[in-house]
Amino acid sequence: MNAVDPLGRLQERLRRFAAARDWERFHDPKNLVMALAGEAGELVEVLQWVDQDSSRSAGQDPLLRPRLAEEMADVFLYLLRLADVTGIDLEAAAHDKIIANARRYPPIPGRKD
Numbered sequence: 001m002n003a004v005d006p007l008g009r010l011q012e013r014l015r016r017f018a019a020a021r022d023w024e025r026f027h028d029p030k031n032l033v034m035a036l037a038g039e040a041g042e043l044v045e046v047l048q049w050v051d052q053d054s055s056r057s058a059g060q061d062p063l064l065r066p067r068l069a070e071e072m073a074d075v076f077l078y079l080l081r082l083a084d085v086t087g088i089d090l091e092a093a094a095h096d097k098i099i100a101n102a103r104r105y106p107p108i109p110g111r112k113d
């Protein structure tokens with residue numbers, strides 16, 4: 001990923017953020033995975049006691065939406081940072097995974113991906 005693509009720009013910004021605080025020493029893959037899991041738990045917490053209909057409209061709910069956005073961002077940023085420190089091209093990995101999923105779960109006959 002280079003610095004001109006959106007994910008690369010975010011990773012560069014995270015790199016500078018960590019360096020300015022001397023946090024790079026904490027950003028090993030194990031710590032980042034643990035932080036990611038913690039943030040995923042916080043995301044779960046937002047919808048934990050919400051019924052299914054309310055969860056479907058959470059993106060339009062004035063109370064839930066900002067909390068969802070914050071925790072989704074936390075998960076996303078830790079995942080981006082993890083991809084950066086491991087040298088994994090997250091966009092390429094995501095495309096590869098979609099291809100693998102398409103092979104594993106073919107579309108319903110008559111429908112296209």
Ligand SMILES: [Mg+2]
Pocket residue numbers: 039042070071074
């Ligand atoms: Mg959080």
